[in-house]
Amino acid sequence: MAVLVASSLLVLVAMAMVGVVAGQDWDTAYATFYGDMSGAETMGGACGYGDLFQQGYGLQTAALSTAxxxxxxxxxxxxxxxCYNSPQWCAPGTIQITATNFCPPNWSKPSDNGGWCNPPRKHFDLAMPMFVKIVKDYHAGIVPVQFRRIPCVKQGGIRFYMQGNVYWNLVLVFNIAGAGEVTDVSVKGSQTxxxxxxxxxGQNWQTGVQLLGQALCFRVMTSDGNTVESDNIVPQNWQFGQTFQSPQNF
Structure with missing residues (x-):
């Protein structure tokens, strides 16, 4: 009987977790595109991800407005x-993207005539290959959309890109599954x-603790409160400009 009760509780918890994800409400915004179908202009920009293809993000990305x-x-x-509420332009289906850049305000133009990313407007600026997946014709230019947060699905583990100098360390933390947003990072050296x-x-995290010459562990927390600890993921002989991947992810 106890086994049945425990099993039932596990099922209920699993159903509740699915409900939280599937039941997230849709919100409304607008979307535009940049670049051309090659996606050559797609870069990590204000989040610090750099070359999105090399980092594994590809074209499934967007720049977000201030809001x-x-x-x-x-x-x-x-x-x-x-795409939403625009029969002339909307194509069926949805796309899934990762937030990788910032769409800055254009204060010289009103928000309904070119200042698409001006506060308080919610806006997604998409790579053109993603934009045309939700519209019938790219000439739509700007379309109303519905959007909702979803869990991130990433290949491989959390990645750490080492930058800085002997006195100051900057670490780009990326390829985050689950909530996707990193809200807290801690580092431990073999001598600290x-x-x-x-x-x-963006997702560049810094410390003034001198870490060069030490093996490193990282503890990463995401916006949902989950934490992953990657022990001794960076070897003692690491150098700036190297990327290390944890076996774990969210």
Whole structure:
């Protein structure tokens, strides 16, 4: 009987978790596109991801307006989008994207005539190959969309790109599954205790603790409160400009 009760509880918890994801409400925004069908202009920009193809993000990305970007904290979050309430332009289906850049305001233009990313407007600027998946013709230019947060699905583990100098360390934390948004990072060297890092910009995290010459562990927390600890993921002989991948992800 106890086994049945435990099993039932597990089923209920699993159903509740699915409901939280599937039951997230749709919100409304607008979407535009940049570049051309080659996607050659797709870069990591304000989140610090650099070459999105090399980092594994590809074209499934978007630049977010001020109202959604949240000073860089939303970098890495994943969204589902669909064209909405525009029969002339909307194509069926949805796309899934990762937030990788910032769409800056254009204060010289009103928000309904070119200042698409001006506050308080919620806006997604998509790579053209993604935009044409939800519209019948790219000449639509700008379309209303519905969007919702979804869990991120990534290949492989959390990645850490090492930057800085002997006195100051900057680490890009990326390829985050689950909630996608990193909200807290700590690092521990083989000769130090745990040190909490601070956000420099996007998903670049910094510390003034001297770590060169030490094997490193990282503890990463996402916006849903989940934490992954990657022990001794960076070897003692690491160098700036190297990327290391954890076996774990969210």
């Amino acid at each position: 959604l970007f949240n000073n860089g904290q939303t970098c890495g979050a994943c969204f589902e989008l669909q 205790g745990w040190n909490r890092m601070t956000r420099n910009w």
